[in-house]
Amino acid sequence: MDALPPQSVEALLEALNCGAMLMDRRGTILRANQRLMSMLNMPDRCITGMMLETIYDDEEDRKRIRERIAQFTEAREGEFHLPAADGRAVPVILSSRPLGAAAPLSDYMVVTAIDISKQKRAEAQLAEENKTIANLSDTVLEQALDLKHYNEQLEQKVRARTEEIRAANMDAILMLAVASEARDEDTGAHVKRIQTYTELLARELGFSGLEVERFGYSAILHDVGKMVIPDSVLKKPGALTAEEREVIKSHTTAGERILSDADFYKTARLIARSHHENWDGTGYPDGLGEFDIPAAARLVRLVDVFDALTSPRVYKPAWSPRDAAQVIVEGKGTLFEPEAVRAFMSLFERGALDGQVALAQG
Ligand SMILES: [Fe+2]
Numbered sequence: 409m410d411a412l413p414p415q416s417v418e419a420l421l422e423a424l425n426c427g428a429m430l431m432d433r434r435g436t437i438l439r440a441n442q443r444l445m446s447m448l449n450m451p452d453r454c455i456t457g458m459m460l461e462t463i464y465d466d467e468e469d470r471k472r473i474r475e476r477i478a479q480f481t482e483a484r485e486g487e488f489h490l491p492a493a494d495g496r497a498v499p500v501i502l503s504s505r506p507l508g509a510a511a512p513l514s515d516y517m518v519v520t521a522i523d524i525s526k527q528k529r530a531e532a533q534l535a536e537e538n539k540t541i542a543n544l545s546d547t548v549l550e551q552a553l554d555l556k557h558y559n560e561q562l563e564q565k566v567r568a569r570t571e572e573i574r575a576a577n578m579d580a581i582l583m584l585a586v587a588s589e590a591r592d593e594d595t596g597a598h599v600k601r602i603q604t605y606t607e608l609l610a611r612e613l614g615f616s617g618l619e620v621e622r623f624g625y626s627a628i629l630h631d632v633g634k635m636v637i638p639d640s641v642l643k644k645p646g647a648l649t650a651e652e653r654e655v656i657k658s659h660t661t662a663g664e665r666i667l668s669d670a671d672f673y674k675t676a677r678l679i680a681r682s683h684h685e686n687w688d689g690t691g692y693p694d695g696l697g698e699f700d701i702p703a704a705a706r707l708v709r710l711v712d713v714f715d716a717l718t719s720p721r722v723y724k725p726a727w728s729p730r731d732a733a734q735v736i737v738e739g740k741g742t743l744f745e746p747e748a749v750r751a752f753m754s755l756f757e758r759g760a761l762d763g764q765v766a767l768a769q770g
Pocket of ligand 1: 630631659683684
């Protein structure tokens with residue numbers, strides 16, 4: 409230290425706005441400023457003359473100091489810590505460089521220490537807050553997923569239940585129709601064909617999928633009123649009297665009466681009442697004409713005649729599909745809605761009805 413006037417070095421170290429010390433090549437602390445001593449929480453000058461590494465307890469820390477001193481001529485900067493007397497490790501940025509490039513200044517190293525406790529605390533707090541937010545996000549996400557899963561399960565249950573109710577309704581409709589038909593001719597096969605024909609025709613005419621389905625299941629019930637017609641009239645061989653014909657006609661209004669007021673049966677009630685109305689107004693029970701006749705009833709009017717003709721009866725053999733279709737064409741504008749006849753014939757000519765006709769003819 410002969411070349412360094414102690415006062416000027418001390419003045420230099422004290423002038424720095426951070427902790428600072430002067431060290432020789434062996435790592436001996438020659439001077440330490442007051443700021444450094446207060447960071448260490450130690451009395452002034454108490455470390456003067458000590459090897460820097462000896463103020464650290466941890467062997468790893470000591471090793472780092474020795475490595476640093478071995479590279480004495482290099483300037484270095486990095487995060488480290490100072491061991492305070494109260495046991496705290498004070499986080500610092502340590503910068504170290506030789507005092508000069510040539511001897512004797514190059515035999516001394518100035519080490520400065522900037523306390524970064526506040527930054528470290530802020531950093532730790534930020535990390536903690538981020539962790540809290542991340543945990544919170546995870547919780548919210550988990551809850552959202554749980555809710556989504558629950559909703560899906562609920563929707564699935566509702567779908568299953570709706571399908572159950574729908575199937576039960578369809579069963580009830582068919583049972584009711586079969587119960588009424590059983591007294592008449594065949595056992596439900598006729599009404600199922602009427603359902604299929606009606607659906608095909610409604611689809612051909614451009615009705616929506618839901619309407620097609622509703623027209624179809626409602627058509628099944630078109631003759632349900634026949635269950636209140638006495639066998640003596642319904643199964644009478646030979647000609648009917650005028651009075652008996654009126655009794656037969658009453659199966660339309662009887663069917664409407666039998667069916668529930670519920671929305672689900674609304675179309676079925678319309679069909680039951682009006683499936684014997686003619687396009688030209690000559691039908692029964694109300695003598696309605698053209699578009700006053702409910703749409704579904706206009707379709708059932710047509711397919712009911714076609715199925716009756718193409719099915720065998722005790723009093724007649726089954727007609728050929730072509731002959732039956734001829735009757736439909738001849739009824740265009742008198743018995744049947746012209747547009748329905750056109751659509752029906754289009755289905756017929758395409759062979760779309762062949763499967764059902766084959767079923768009717770056994
Ligand atoms: Fe009928």
